[in-house]
Amino acid sequence: MSDDDRDDSDDELRDMLRQFLSGNGASFDPSQLAGAAGLPGDAASIQALMGQLQSALHSPSDGINWDIALEQGTTLASKESVDTTPAERASLDQAFNVAALWLDEVTSISELTTTPVLLSRRQWVKDTMPVWTQLAEPVATSISDALTQVMQEQAPDEMRGMLQNAGHVVRAVGGTLFAIQLGQVVGQLSAEVVSGGDIGIPLLKDGTAALLPQNVAAFGEGLDIPTDQVAIYLAVRELAHARLSRHAKWLRLRLITAITEFARGVTIDTDRMQELAESFDPSNPEELREAMVSGALIPPKTEAQQAALSRLETLLALIEGWVDVVTAKATARLPKSDAVAETVRRRRAAGGPAESAFATLVGLELRPRRLREAxxxxxxxxxxxxxxxxxxxxxxxxxxxxxxxxxxxxxxxxxxxxxxxxxxxxxxxxxxxxxxxxxxxxxxxxxESSGGDDGDDPDSGRDDEGPRPV
Structure with a gap:
């Protein structure tokens, strides 16, 4: 493709985006698209966004480039990260040692074979992104397909011919925007989670226990509880999660399968997307981003999805309930264990990291409705x-x-x-x-034998005096 042809292609892309984002003929402003993707409107962010879109457009594959999500997530996670001091790391390592001894007293599930780790926010994003993309891909594909359909239906007659073969272009744009948004969400979560099991699903490899020192410190601020007690309590919870995941090897697969099956059943409300396209105000790009991340484009759950959601919620409640009980018993000797436990419960009841992440990615809101009962x-x-x-x-x-x-x-x-x-x-x-x-x-x-004497028994011709094999 020559440079002139590529420029023409870029102009056509801008026209298509303008048709989708606005029906009033307003000129396309890349900063508006950056706002729709949840990015700041500075020149560097806009340049990076357009570069990612161009890369997606020229990719021969219809698949989503999830490296974009990783780049966005790690960039956001690095912005406010602070290095952990050797003294802080030594304190958390000691907390894990104490937690392991106390857990041995209250559970028969064996200790881990790998040493617990301390993760920076950036490293947490890198280590968990493969699972996030696995969970998000079905919905991302549905959004890209719906975007293609709406673009084709909304396009003026003079553009329909061009759009007949533009499915790859539109899917690339939709997939890239979704990947960027996923990276933003995971990057934000990296500032909230305190451990590998904090989300409630196994995001790390089986048997991996991890704490995020910076977030553990933030968790304990203002609680009037000694930092060593907070660290030990959170270390016990994390080890309990990791031990259970390693012990019940079927558990991780069941959880991930349940979530992805639910996600595959998600469809996109193309009527709602058309309404959004027709009424979209280019001066308010937040409306588009909010529609993408709030679940507004996802229709109400079907009966099958409601049943799957009920099963998933029960399984998650069983896991969290078991972790709560084991942790409470293991930390009974901590003077302030009840206060830390209450902080964990309030944090979780307020929504916590899990609810926003699931609702954003797969239209799946997970509140701890049955946690207390479990x-x-x-x-x-x-x-x-x-x-x-x-x-x-x-x-x-x-x-x-x-x-x-x-x-x-x-x-x-x-x-x-x-x-x-x-x-x-x-x-x-x-x-x-x-x-x-x-x-x-x-x-x-x-x-009597279920085989009877009908002659079909393969052993009917043998001597009946001997015992029959079962």
């Missing part, structure tokens, strides 16, 4: 059968308490208590049917 259930289980039997429920997904158990733990506690006492469990009709099927009997108690 923690109460784990407390009852602990009181009834002890730490070991409580933790054994994490050994297989089929053993995990259900939503009904969270609502009313009495049946679960009774079942676990009977099992611990060596009593035979009470079988319901379904259990009896499964047991009969596995033993080769007809459900109904006849005691």
């Amino acid at each position: 923690a109460a259930m784990w407390s009852q289980v602990t009181d009834a059968v002890g730490d070991d039997e409580r933790d054994r429920l994490w050994s297989h997904p089929d053993l995990l308490p259900t939503s009904e158990d969270v609502d009313d733990p009495s049946a679960l506690v009774a079942r676990l208590t009977a099992s611990a006492a060596g009593q035979e469990p009470e079988f319901d009709e379904l259990d009896e049917a499964i047991a009969a099927m596995l033993s080769g009997e007809d459900f109904g108690g006849t005691g």
Whole structure:
């Protein structure tokens, strides 16, 4: 492509963006697009944005360049970062050592095989971005596809011919804007989270425990609680999260799969996007950004999504509830442990980092609606059968308490208590049917082989005096 042709292509791109952002023929201002992407309007930011858009336009792939999100996130995370002093690092390392010893006393889930780490905000962004992009990609694709559709439907007749083959261009623009916004969100989160498990989902590799020293210090400001007690409490919570993630190896996959499946079901409200295009005021680019990040373009959840959301919320509540109970028991000797725990609860109830991140990326708002109920259930289980039997429920997904158990733990506690006492469990009709099927009997108690004497039994010709293999 010659330079003249490339200039013509750039002019066409500006025309298309103008048609999308405004129907009144106003001239395109790159600073308005920067504002829509959540970026400052300074020359450096605008130049970087246009460079990213140009790179996306000339890419042969329709995929989203998530390196843009990483660049945005690390840049934002670096702005207010401060270096941790050797004394601060030594104090947090010691907090992890104490936390590990105290956790050993209250849980049978074994200690980690890797040393906990201390992360800067920038490093947290780098280490967690692969999971963020995995969660965000289905919605980003939906937005890009919807943007393509709206552009084609809104374009004047004289531009329709050009737009017939402009799908790649529009997807590149939409994907780039979404990647930039994702980087902004993750960069902002890097200033809020105090640990690897703070979001509630496993963002780091299994068995990795991490604290962010700068954010731990900010967490403790104004609490009138000794900094060493705050550090130990947060270290216990983080180790509990990391140990559970490493122990229940199926847990990470189940969580990530549930979230991505929910995200794949997200569609974009093209009517709302058309309304936004028709009424958009170029002098107020914040309107477009707000629509992209607030979930306004995502229609109400379907019944299937509501059911998936309920299952996901239950699983997250079980995780957080278990961490709360184990942490409370492990830190009982800390004079101010209740005060730190209350700060954690208030921070989480106010929304915290998880709610804004999920709502922004996949239209998924996660409030700790059932956290208290889940923690109460784990407390009852602990009181009834002890730490070991409580933790054994994490050994297989089929053993995990259900939503009904969270609502009313009495049946679960009774079942676990009977099992611990060596009593035979009470079988319901379904259990009896499964047991009969596995033993080769007809459900109904006849005691006869399900194969009967119909001649189809592959062993029908063998000597009946010997025992049949099961």
